[in-house]
């Protein structure tokens with residue numbers, strides 16, 4: 001097991017900055033997700049940690065050992081970092097049985113035969129695939145192949161586990177189960193894990209902390225609750241969860257005059273007389289029954305609703321703005337009074 005440190009890590013391709021001055025500390029045993037849109041630099045980061053690629057700037061330490069230092073010209077190759085890497089495609093050997101696939105890293109490391117067999121069995125059992133040892137990969141479902149790929153990586157007890165979108169080839173229902181299963185396994189083994197995903201719900205459900213990356217830069221790192229409830233930027237608010245956004249001007253009394261003529265009250269540390277962007281989560285806006293009130297109230301016209309089973313997402317017109325709100329009441333239509341608390345508005349000073 002090991003902790004991990006990235007200090008000022010950059011990766012340039014010519015003038016293009018795929019990764020720009022990334023600073024990140026991951027604690028021993030922690031499960032950290034790298035979350036961001038396609039092309040933001042997640043896989044680049046993972047490749048640099050794995051030793052598949054050289055940083056053009058900065059330093060990487062694993063368990064206190066410097067494995068890459070651009071300035072000092074130090075670089076420890078992948079095979080000497082003892083890390084476990086699981087990619088989107090599981091890359092199991094088709095001509096080998098499941099048990100042989102799992103034992104392969106031990107064969108390569110010249111571990112004695114008897115120990116190979118014992119460990120392969122132990123890790124088959126760990127991923128609940130004991131009954132499948134004699135099958136070939138093509139005789140397994142996608143989810144089962146993924147378990148075998150994980151077992152094959154864990155069998156040599158890597159100090160850090162690197163997972164690059166390992167669930168993207170698993171169907172939706174199975175993916176939910178696989179999330180819980182991977183998380184439970186990680187907790188049991190206490191192996192430091194870096195999990196790359198562009199799926200915010202995957203990151204929120206599985207991680208101890210989430211690092212949100214955009215355009216090669218770290219936007220925020222925090223617990224799932226922190227990045228969801230206290231996003232550092234409008235980008236994070238938008239990418240992690242969904243939000244209604246309004247541009248406006250914050251006066252000295254905590255009131256925002258928004259585009260389309262709407263006015264509302266907020267709680268914020270952003271100083272007054274500032275142009276702002278305000279985000280309000282759909283679940284923080286609620287329909288008001290007669291006699292109910294809220295800090296901020298408005299009347300909207302419902303134009304569409306998405307039925308999600310236990311609740312609905314309503315799309316509504318508020319003046320010139322379109323907003324979304326959620327409710328467990330499934331039958332709202334037409335004109336509706338809505339409200340939200342001033343503390344639920346997330347206010348960002350507009351960047352000049």
Ligand code: ATP
Nearest residue numbers: 013016018036037038039040041042043044045198
């Ligand atoms: P995805 O979710 O689509 O896999 P990602 O966040 O993992 O995306 P990266 O693969 O890390 O993104 O790529 C980051 C950026 O670096 C992209 O804009 C990509 O086009 C660029 N890039 C990656 N490899 C190279 C390369 N060898 N030469 C030039 N540009 C590259």
